[in-house]
Amino acid sequence: MSNTPRTGHKPLALGLIVLAAALVAAGVISRRSQAEQVKQANTPIVPMVSVVTAGQAAGAALELPARIEPWQRAPIYARVSGYLKSWSVDIGAPVKSGQTLADIETPDLDQQLLQAKAELATARSNLALASSTAKRWQGLLAADAVSRQEADEKAGDLAAKQSAVNAMQANVDRVQALQRYTRLVAPFDGVVTARNTDVGALINVGGAPGSELFVVSDLSRLRVYVNVPQRQVAAIKVGDKAELSAPERPGKVYTATVQSLSQAINASSGAMLVQLSVQNDSRELLPGGYASIHFNTPVASAALSIPPSALIFNKSGTQVATLGKDGRVVVKPVTISRDLGSVLEIATGIDRNDQVIANPPDGVATGDAVRVAANTAKAKL
CATH class of the missing domain: 1.10.287.470 (Helix hairpin bin)
Structure with missing residues (x-):
């Protein structure tokens, strides 16, 4: 029998050693990765935000719905x-x-x-x-x-x-x-806008609305009635000009003149009735119809403006998040005065120099830390 040692088992043993070392290294790396993830999870994430400075709301032209009535209207009973x-x-x-x-x-x-x-x-x-x-x-x-x-x-x-x-x-x-x-x-020159009878119909003496036989209206000149909110009544004066547009005449604008003001605020609507007049020689405007009145004089406002994205709605009501001096969030309740589409007028709740967070993160609360984006525009709205 030969005494020569067996050499076929050496590569197998070496491979087992290398495999064991690889498994140990993989376990160590995996544990380190998990430790890093746990460390990152325990580290609070500071959200990045952009801020704007609440400024004086720019004067906005006043546009309100109105109704058109004939200058004279006579129901014939x-x-x-x-x-x-x-x-x-x-x-x-x-x-x-x-x-x-x-x-x-x-x-x-x-x-x-x-x-x-x-x-x-x-x-x-x-x-x-x-x-x-x-x-x-x-x-x-x-x-x-x-x-x-x-x-x-x-x-x-x-x-x-x-x-x-x-x-x-x-x-x-x-x-x-x-x-x-x-x-x-006919009591005056005009147009017959209603006929509620016919030959042979029984006629009774009447005066109740709906029992008129004919209606004659003067359409050469029209009255326009609009309810102006109390905040803007001081800007409207007799003789002011306004632009009137009607949905049936798209793109066409008519000039109306303020004739009189009711000098009283309606308790139910919080607005004052204003009467304007407009010439209608072409008979294009129709009485009884809807119109839109655009006052040319900008209406001044004492409110501050912020972007709509800055609002926070929750169980505490309407709020905005502002940036405090220490770089932390201060949440303030606010009252909206008017929605102008691109900006909101805020009546109360913020100051002129408050830095309002334009994109507050979900669940933001007073005392939260935030980072201000480097390219944030801090210009006043």
Whole structure:
């Protein structure tokens, strides 16, 4: 038997040693990596933010919704009962002052006039008899044929008959005056904007809204009503110019003039009613419609402005985060005065020189540390 040593096991043992060393090294590296991750997890992350300085809100032109009304609008009601005999104008037709709109047939009123005239004729006959009787009794009194008492009675009867004639004449005049209302006429130059009757319709005396037979409106000039918030009423004066735009005329602007102010704040809306006028010779603007009023004079504001992204909404209400002197966050409650889209006007809660965090991180609270971005724009809004 040969005593030569076996050399085939040496490479295997060497490989096992190398593998064991690699496993030990991998374990050490893994533990170090996990330790670094734990260390980083325990280290607080300081968020980076940008800040802006709350500044005086720029004067913003005031734009408000408004409604358009005709300069004059007359609903035409019936003063007599009857049936509509005919009408001569329809909606959209221009009319002149005094032009006939419709005729009403009034058979009952015609009979009342005949009756009143008959009663007047009877009263006049009685008056004539009482007059001749009183004259005769005055002659008999002069001849002492009758007593003064009897003569005075006849004179009193004459006065009563005269009063009856006057009453009957007034009744005839009243019915004749009513007959003039059988013809409906336009009260001024304008346009017929409503017709709520037709031939043969029963006409009743009315004055309630919705019972008008016709509506005549003056469209050559229009009234524009707008409710101006209390904060801006001091900037609006009689004679100021404003720009009016209507949705049915996109891109077209009309000049309106402030005519009057109600000089009172409506308790329910917190606004004051302002009346403007606008010429409408082309009849492009429609009464009863919606419009938008843009006042040319910028409206000054004492509020401070911040970007909308700076607002924080939570259970504590509306807040903003500001940067304190020590570089830590100070959360302040605020009151929004007006939303102008690109900026918000803040009425209370912040000072003019506060550095407001424009992008506050979620869950930010007073005392949190933050880092200010190097390229932050600190200009006033």
